[in-house]
Amino acid sequence: MLRVEGVESGYGRTTVLFGVSMEVPDDALVCVMGRNGVGKTTLIKTMMGVIKASRGRITLDGRDITDMRSYQRVRAGLAYVPQGRASFPSLSVRENLQVVIETSPHGVAAGQAALDEALDLFPKLRKLLGRQAGFLSGGEAQQLAIARALVTRPRLLLLDEPTEGIQPSVIIEIENAIAHLNATNGLAIVLVEQYMEFALRLAQRYVVLDAGRVVAEGATEGLANESVRKLLAV
Amino acid sequence: MGSLLTQAFTGLGIGATLLLIALGLTFTFGQMNVINMAHGEFIMAGAYTAYMLQGSFGRETSLLVSLPVAFVIAGALGVALETVLIRRMYGRPLDTLLVTWGVSLMLQQLARDLFGAANVQVLTPSWLVGGVHVAGVDMPYARLFIMALVAAAVAGIWVYMTYLPQGRRMRAVMQNRQLAACSGIPTARVDRRTFFIGSGLAGVAGVALTQLGSVGPTLGTNYIVDAFLVVVVGGLGQIRGAIIAAIALGVLDAYVEWGTSASFAKVVVFVAIVAFLQARPQGLFVLKTRALT
Known part of the structure; x- marks a missing residue:
């Protein structure tokens, strides 16, 4: 590959x-x-x-x-999860994912389906969708970082x-x-x-x-x- | 009491003008960290746009037509500047200061060559002549028009940044350019759009300034330092900070000038800014996260 x-x-x-x-x-x-x-x-x-x-x-x-x-x-x-759990700190968890879906190479509908799969993988993120990403704990931020990479399929x-x-x-x-x-x-x-x-x-x-x-x-x-x-x- | 209210209104008027100019800078300086000294010349370009259009559209409608046209012309100048020069200097703000200072001098000279060294006048439409008298305060329509324009611009920016995908992309790129690129966001395109909007807002400010005085090649230069100070005091890239800073500086300027002189008021405002930044160098607002830095 x-x-x-x-x-x-x-x-x-x-x-x-x-x-x-x-x-x-x-x-x-x-x-x-x-x-x-x-x-x-x-x-x-x-x-x-x-x-x-x-x-x-x-x-x-x-x-x-x-x-x-x-x-x-x-x-x-390709998708990349950088070292250090980087995020867009002033954007909410939902916006962190949405901003990637909106430029997804497979279109918004496929991005949305990929998001659902990513949230199934990290169910805790569902409860945090409205929280500002800059206020997540280290573990939550890492899960968000991986989910954000996955929504590009x-x-x-x-x-x-x-x-x-x-x-x-x-x-x-x-x-x-x-x-x-x-x-x-x-x-x-x-x-x-x-x-x-x-x-x-x-x-x-x-x-x-x-x-x-x-x-x-x-x-x-x-x-x-x-x-x-x-x-x-x- | 009437005089106090009059000064408050005058201060709000000054603040609104400063804010209109500073709004564009919150994008290009506050969010992209580019010290664009040619921002003043984009204001001048907007003002000359209004001057040129008054011949074609007449006194009553040319001002309203000028607003979108000036936005596009100043925005296009900004995109050209970003594409040709600034793109090569991201992360080097002092270099952008020097280069754009040179560009601003060139644009001023171009304006002199095209329109002459003498100032020109943009006619005030009849619906902006005069004013209203409320609670002992004379409120000129021209000042009220600028305040309404600022309110509309702030509302438009808020909607754009909060609800539109393009605004979300802009916030993402400004907060973490590398992560944005690695998430599939074409950052160069977002940079161009950011510069277009920031510079376009300068053009709109230029149209508004034609209702406060004459138009000359150095029109924007007279406001640019104050506008940068508004952005710095408000906190880099913070629109709500810029709003509060512009109004505070405008009102302070108006009240001090009322009892003294314009020069003394300027000194007091600068001293107040220096004292404020000593106590709070990051400005009024700053992006808060769990991280220490």
Whole structure:
């Protein structure tokens, strides 16, 4: 589905990723792992077009999306939940979702149906539709962020550290939702995650980054390998 | 008592004029963080639009026709400025200040070349001549017209921002541009629309100002600093803050000027603003969230 081939990117003159290549097969959940500062978030931002790739190529179902803007990548089938539970703080929860539905590549009716499915996944959000997003708790804000990504009916979801700073009971809800989306809906997912047990329970494949390069990849059973665990400093 | 009320009405009139000019800036400066010094020249463009149209539509109707036409002309100038220059400078407000200052000087010179250096007059329609006398206060129709225009503009903006999808997109982009783009919102298109509306409102303000005095190339420059102060005191991007700030500054100016002079009133207003911003640098209103920052 998604192929990243020899991608280099970074911030200004500082290169962070050096020739990164990886593949996300159809329906797969791939976890990107590594220590702090190795380029995981940079990689996911480059996939989404937030950061431009200075070299290499990114394709989605064979279609070159390397030079597409972020909003065009959403129309092509990507969705992104950034690190930090970002939202539009002065908009209500309903408006946060509505504003995305109104530009949904599949039309408002399909967006509305996707919204209903997302609210079934996170029923707590139904009670919070009128609340200003800036006043949500961390867990609620993360659920909103995932729901907002889902209303575009993506084919590939990019999730950046969805468990960061979230209480354990909400992590379980998020884990169940991700598992459902991947297993039942067949949604391909790239998950950037430091919480290794969480990632291991969900992902079928992994990619480990170190200093901006892919240093290990494979099926998640391989993560039991001591040499891979050393790379993750766990 | 009558004099006190007269000054209150005068202050409201000054406040309404300031607010009409500042409304456009709450979009371009308050929401997009672009210090557009050419905003004053968009006001001037609106005023000259009224001057040009009075020949075609006559004294009685030209003012009303000028309002939408000036909105479109000033809005188009704003879009051109955003597309050609400002788009390359988002996140660099000081650069936008310098560049748009240069653009404002060019537009002033263009106005001199087109209309001459001397000021011109826009005729007041007969239905705006005179005024009403209420509770010992003379209320000129021209001032009442500007107040009504401001009320209509504020109501229109509120409806647009609250109920229309385009307004929601605008709020989303201004609050988190990157997230908006990653949610499928074409941010460049939203930026253009925001600039169109902000600049268009300056054009409407220009038409209104023709009823308070003559029209010249530096018409907008005379108001631009006060309008920026209204936006800063009100809180960046906060329409209700701009409303309160404009009225407060207008009324303060009117009352101080009543007992002293126009220059002294200006000094007092500036000192009051500096003191206020020392105590509350974020302005009257600020976006509240659970986050610490």
